[in-house]
Amino acid sequence: xxxxxxxxxxxxxxxxxxxxxxxxxxxxxxxxxxxxxxxxxxxxxxxxxxxxxxxxxxxxxxxxxxxxxxxxxxxxxxxxxxxxxxxxxxxxxxxxxxxxxxxxxxxxxxxxxxxxxxxxxxxxxxxxxxxxxxxxxxxxxxxxxxxxxxxxxxxxxxxxxxxxxxxxxxxxxxxxxxxxxxxxxxxxxxxxxxxxxxxxxxxxxxxxxxxxxxxxxxxxxxxxxxxxxxxxxxxxxxxxxxxxxxxxxxxxxxxxxxxxxxxxxxxxxxxxxxxxxxxxxxxxxxxxxxxxxxxxxxxxxxxxxxxxxxxxxxxxxxxxxxxxxxxxx
Amino acid sequence: xxxxxxxxxxxxxxxxxxxxxxxxxxxxxxxxxxxxxxxxxxxxxxxxxxxxxxxxxxxxxxxxxxxxxxxxxxxxxxxxxxxxxxxxxxxxxxxxxxxxxxxxxxxxxxxxxxxxxxxxxxxxxxxxxxxxxxxxxxxxxxxxxxxxxxxxxxxxxxxxxxxxxxxxxxxxxxxxxxxxxxxxxxxxxxxxxxxx
Numbered sequence: 001x002x003x004x005x006x007x008x009x010x011x012x013x014x015x016x017x018x019x020x021x022x023x024x025x026x027x028x029x030x031x032x033x034x035x036x037x038x039x040x041x042x043x044x045x046x047x048x049x050x051x052x053x054x055x056x057x058x059x060x061x062x063x064x065x066x067x068x069x070x071x072x073x074x075x076x077x078x079x080x081x082x083x084x085x086x087x088x089x090x091x092x093x094x095x096x097x098x099x100x101x102x103x104x105x106x107x108x109x110x111x112x113x114x115x116x117x118x119x120x121x122x123x124x125x126x127x128x129x130x131x132x133x134x135x136x137x138x139x140x141x142x143x144x145x146x147x148x149x150x151x152x153x154x155x156x157x158x159x160x161x162x163x164x165x166x167x168x169x170x171x172x173x174x175x176x177x178x179x180x181x182x183x184x185x186x187x188x189x190x191x192x193x194x195x196x197x198x199x200x201x202x203x204x205x206x207x208x209x210x211x212x213x214x215x216x217x218x219x220x221x222x223x224x225x226x227x228x229x230x231x232x233x234x235x236x237x238x239x240x241x242x243x244x245x246x247x248x249x250x251x252x253x254x255x256x257x258x259x260x261x262x263x264x265x266x267x268x269x270x271x272x273x274x275x276x277x278x279x280x281x282x283x284x285x286x287x288x289x290x291x292x293x294x295x296x297x298x299x300x301x302x303x304x305x306x307x308x309x310x311x312x313x314x315x316x317x318x319x320x321x322x323x324x325x326x327x328x329x
Numbered sequence: 330x331x332x333x334x335x336x337x338x339x340x341x342x343x344x345x346x347x348x349x350x351x352x353x354x355x356x357x358x359x360x361x362x363x364x365x366x367x368x369x370x371x372x373x374x375x376x377x378x379x380x381x382x383x384x385x386x387x388x389x390x391x392x393x394x395x396x397x398x399x400x401x402x403x404x405x406x407x408x409x410x411x412x413x414x415x416x417x418x419x420x421x422x423x424x425x426x427x428x429x430x431x432x433x434x435x436x437x438x439x440x441x442x443x444x445x446x447x448x449x450x451x452x453x454x455x456x457x458x459x460x461x462x463x464x465x466x467x468x469x470x471x472x473x474x475x476x477x478x479x480x481x482x483x484x485x486x487x488x489x490x491x492x493x494x495x496x497x498x499x500x501x502x503x504x505x506x507x508x509x510x511x512x513x514x515x516x517x518x519x520x521x522x523x524x525x
Contacts, residue, residue, distance in 0.1 A: 111524035117424035128439075130523060131421035135443030138414055139372075142333070146372045 005097075008121055013085075013098045019044040019060045022095065027119040031075070031109075049073050064089045064096050071098070081109050107133065164234040166212060167219035171234065178231045178243055179296050188288040189245045190253055193303040194260070196238035197278040197315040210270040214277055221263035225256060240279075241300075248285040250320065257281045257318035265316070282306025284321040330380045330470075331447045333371040335360075338383050341405045350390045357386025374446065381471065399472045403479025407487070418443075419484060420521045426490035426513060430454055430462050430481075452477075464506040474504035481508060489518025 005012045006025050014023035021043045024034060032048065034040075051057050053072035063071075067089040074082050085100040102109040106126055109115065120126045162174030170178065182189050196218065203211035218240060222232045231243035247253065261281065267274040282303045302321050309319040342351045355362045358379050360369060369375070388395055407416040418439075422432030432439075434454040440447050450467035457463055464481075466474045474496055485492040491512040498505040 107524065116523055117421075117521075127421045127523075131418055131439065132442055134414075134421075134525065135418055135439070138418075139443045142371045146370055149370075 015045045015096045169232045169234040175233045186288045190285045192242040194279045194281045199238040202275045213270045217268045278316040280310035281318040332373045335369045336371045353390035354386030358382035399475035400479035403476040404483040426488035460510040462508045489516035491515035
């Protein structure tokens with residue numbers, strides 16, 4: 001009988017009516033540190049194990065009555081390793097049989113007690129369970145690494161992007177690339193810089209979503225009023241810029257500036273609210289003789305002055321850098 | 330083919346023949362080798378052709394016979410340090426080499442639990458006698474039987490079992506690998522700790 005049990009259920013424990021352990025499966029003997037079949041005479045089951053569920057099982061006789069129940073228990077020497085066990089009472093011999101198993105905590109138990117594959121019944125699912133845990137961990141790790149790499153690649157792509165995500169216009173990086181191209185190819189061009197007027201009020205009153213709707217509207221106006229070859233830039237916030245290759249005629253630039261302003265002044269409906277903004281524009285024309293290493297910032301600072309001149313003149317208008325020179329001079 | 334196969338081939342080539350041969354093979358298969366960690370993603374799918382081209386490129390670059398290269402690849406897959414994990418997962422198949430051999434019949438099901446996209450050819454294991462097993466492999470992936478042969482030999486070594494392994498019979502659809510167990514406990518074998 002116990003030979004069969006040892007093979008089918010190597011963790012079994014056989015207990016008599018007094019709680020004395022009569023017989024052990026070879027693997028349970030390993031767990032308890034019992035050498036061979038030499039179970040010390042006064043080894044009482046309830047001294048070694050603490051039963052946690054069901055609560056009413058506190059003695060061997062209540063255990064004997066609990067034939068067929070599922071027991072939760074742990075070794076008093078290893079309270080962190082939880083076990084469960086099926087209980088069977090043999091009325092002929094008045095013996096109680098238990099078949100403990102480690103359940104989901106089996107990995108910890110294997111490490112603690114130095115168990116090997118041969119300590120489990122040949123049909124036990126433990127090796128498969130362990131296999132699955134480790135195989136899944138490896139696969140998850142590989143997937144996690146892939147995700148991290150993709151996140152890194154995405155961040156790098158955004159870093160290198162030359163366009164603004166909200167409006168689809170170019171960003172500062174895109175602007176620099178365009179300026180470099182024009183200057184090295186010795187092309188004349190003009191720069192229109194514009195700051196929105198009353199944009200902060202829209203943002204503060206109706207929220208950022210309304211502000212975004214206004215910015216999108218401005219980008220639409222810029223696209224509508226300019227040529228295919230013009231370079232449209234959002235520098236950030238409510239600052240925009242247009243680079244116009246080969247167009248340096250002051251009359252046409254002033255006309256274009258006015259068209260953009262009136263387009264921007266068309267109110268934007270957002271969530272039932274009318275959002276009114278306008279724009280102050282600064283314009284600078286650049287000849288085809290700029291030095292290839294000219295500092296972009298130095299150019300832009302000049303246009304910036306023209307924008308401030310437009311603001312000073314009451315907003316919603318266009319000022320030329322060349323006019324500033326005349327005034328300054 | 331799941332990228333993990335190509336990644337394994339990359340590790341194999343770099344560890345065995347060096348980065349120069351890897352560059353040759355990668356170029357042959359039109360795999361870019363620019364990125365810091367290489368450009369094959371283990372968890373993404375690639376065409377089967379790419380895998381074959383990597384092997385062809387390796388053979389061209391080294392001039393080694395195809396069978397030897399594939400056999401070595403199989404051994405590499407389960408030999409630490411690179412093959413530590415695969416070797417460990419395979420050792421869950423059984424406490425002894427003959428149990429392990431039988432478990433190879435479940436290899437596809439086991440693999441599917443962890444990597445459903447790694448669609449390996451079907452393997453059936455027949456224990457004809459106590460000392461003789463015939464492993465039948467679907468020929469869906471060219472050269473797979475040769476890789477498996479190298480892998481089985483290395484695993485026998487890991488269990489400390491003395492075996493004779495040969496590919497005896499090939500037809501269009503299947504290959505047969507014959508394993509003859511000469512001595513189950515020939516050597517002590519490598520440690521296998523269930524707890525890892």
